[in-house]
Amino acid sequence: MSCSSLSLERVLFALAGSMVLLATVLAVVVSPWWLLLVAFVGVNQWLYVLVGNCPASLVLGRVPCLAETQEVRS
Template sequence: MNLDRAVMIFAGGMTLLSAVLVALVSPWWLLLTAFVGLNQIQSSLTGFCPAAMVLRKAGLQSGCAFEPREAAPVGR
């Protein structure tokens, strides 16, 4: 498993967990759903993902989404 898949599994798991908590405990758990969604948006725009940092330190290898970007070739 690579880092990209682990991050997606983590985000999906947190979303499903919050849905269960909304149904069984309180609608306030929708704040967790909102947090996960906002974090996914900011991660896609900035490339900064706290979950990816933690999982990378745990030893997972990067996939293509979390590799450093190289500058695009100029003047092809």
């Protein structure tokens, strides 16, 4: 998979899914307080839906190959 085939939305979806899986495992193994990370990811996803930006999208938007694909769509 080349960098040009990745869109910002796909990267954000993969990042959110990975964080939810990691937090779930940590909640089962370490402490239920890790479920707060799942809530944080959910809030960030809703921010992206409602506003069009979330902290992760602002950071990942600076990655050169993701920024190029975002400019092409505009």
